[in-house]
Amino acid sequence: MAALAGCHRQQDGTEDSSAASSYKVYKLRGKVVADNSATGEVTLNHEAIRGFMDAMTMPYKLKDPSILSELHPGDVITADLLVSQGADASVLLDHIVVVAQGKPDYRPTVIYHVPAKGDAVPNFKLRNQDGRIIQLDQFRGKDLLITFIYTRCPLPNFCPLVTHNFAVIDKQLAADPALKGKAHLLCVSFDPEHDTPDRLKAYGEQYIGSDAKTAFAHWDFAVPEKPVLKEMAKFFDVGMTDASDGTITHTLSTTLIGPDGKVLKFYPGNEWTPEQVVSDLKQSPGA
Numbered sequence: 001m002a003a004l005a006g007c008h009r010q011q012d013g014t015e016d017s018s019a020a021s022s023y024k025v026y027k028l029r030g031k032v033v034a035d036n037s038a039t040g041e042v043t044l045n046h047e048a049i050r051g052f053m054d055a056m057t058m059p060y061k062l063k064d065p066s067i068l069s070e071l072h073p074g075d076v077i078t079a080d081l082l083v084s085q086g087a088d089a090s091v092l093l094d095h096i097v098v099v100a101q102g103k104p105d106y107r108p109t110v111i112y113h114v115p116a117k118g119d120a121v122p123n124f125k126l127r128n129q130d131g132r133i134i135q136l137d138q139f140r141g142k143d144l145l146i147t148f149i150y151t152r153c154p155l156p157n158f159c160p161l162v163t164h165n166f167a168v169i170d171k172q173l174a175a176d177p178a179l180k181g182k183a184h185l186l187c188v189s190f191d192p193e194h195d196t197p198d199r200l201k202a203y204g205e206q207y208i209g210s211d212a213k214t215a216f217a218h219w220d221f222a223v224p225e226k227p228v229l230k231e232m233a234k235f236f237d238v239g240m241t242d243a244s245d246g247t248i249t250h251t252l253s254t255t256l257i258g259p260d261g262k263v264l265k266f267y268p269g270n271e272w273t274p275e276q277v278v279s280d281l282k283q284s285p286g287a
Helices: 017-022 065-070 159-175 197-208 226-235 274-282
Strands: 023-036 041-046 056-062 076-084 091-100 125-128 133-135 143-149 183-189 219-223 240-242 248-250 253-257 263-268
Touching: 056 065, 125 197, 143 159, 143 274, 159 183, 159 197, 159 274, 197 219, 253 274, 263 274
Parallel strands: 056 091, 143 183, 183 219
Antiparallel strands: 023 041, 023 076, 041 056, 076 091, 125 133, 125 219, 143 253, 240 248, 253 263
């Protein structure tokens, strides 16, 4: 399974963050019929798109036309279909993932693992907002909710939305006697060159709403070194590409890990809600 595209400087097909909300996102699954590099389009035979259209075969423009060379007739893909809510009524494909290859004689440069229930999570090492080394195994015995962000992300419905949702979860856990202290939150940055401990601390304080010494007791913001980051990205299905303007194109990935260090639930994209996660935490063996 290979992720081919993620979050450009402006995601959801927009050119600036103020326009991000003008696109509605639908989930698509289909088979590649043909591609046309001249027009930046791929023709898909796709299943019915819930809430948008019936199953059909038609061409779609790609948010990032450069990945056309990595798509082949017969490939089965999933993707986000970005539908403009403005007068232009444009439709774009983004966050493309090849879930089955049509040609056995080629191999993507990076193979991504999609977290599934029961998968053992490696003991990745990171440096947190206090400059302290932490490892995932140190949270054994608790549920660990982990997501991936970067502090410079300009898109309100991507990293800021996910971090805001974590803040809501953090407050709900603190207010629930049955869950308080039984779960830990972790936001992992995939921008090691810019997200220093000081920057992560300042970013975290904005969402936690406190700069007290105990503010990060149940929620860490951390960044791995580049070699570790590559392995984490592959394991947690995080696609990343450096954009020409200095920002990062990326996918979204959130995973609930149980007290035994194994995956309980994987939440791709940004459609999950804090209430959904808290409900899953209540059903965890660690609750």
